[in-house]
Amino acid sequence: GENVEQHPSTLSVQEGDSAVIKCTYSDSASNYFPWYKQELGKRPQLIIDIRSNVGEKKDQRIAVTLNKTAKHFSLHITETQPEDSAVYFCAASIGNTDKLIFGTGTRLQVFP
């Protein structure tokens, strides 16, 4: 079946540094790629998403890049802050459907 691989599983950075999380997907027909942030004990919440007709999208300190040829997409967080500490999940749609396949998550720790 289709799958999404996410790396790294854990990431520790110093406050102010950048963090990059990478995902690879298998379904060449995937056209929607969201990123969710899950704080400890909370629900996943969408932080940014991108569609397959766009190569890059930015929202303040976070950005997502998409390489359709290589079938991978990445989350970039600049000027990290302690409140960025959370688990981040990438996901990819199954083709043009509503169904999402999620990566296994990255635990990001930002040290002051």
Added chain:
Amino acid sequence: EAQVTQNPRYLITVTGKKLTVTCSQNMNHEYMSWYRQDPGLGLRQIYYSMNVEVTDKGDVPEGYKVSRKEKRNFPLILESPSPNQTSLYFCASKARSSGSDIQYFGAGTRLSVL
């Protein structure tokens, strides 16, 4: 306030005792889905529904049932829970007709099966 509401938030039960986790959304969303979250495995889809009376299996449907009799509700039923169903469960919903792809999640239900 637009929201997805799950109940209960926490549940401890014993093997074989039927239980239902309710999920309700007030956004008139057509698509609803159940996920389970386990350490190191991310979010895996159990069942989903594209509209009233339309449900289908996700990636890990064994041991679960769902129903979609009304648009706003999508209960998850465990007819005979087993310890391997101990997990954190999330309900989610999204609109299909507005062009938005965003899935909104409930607060989660932490289930322990002894």
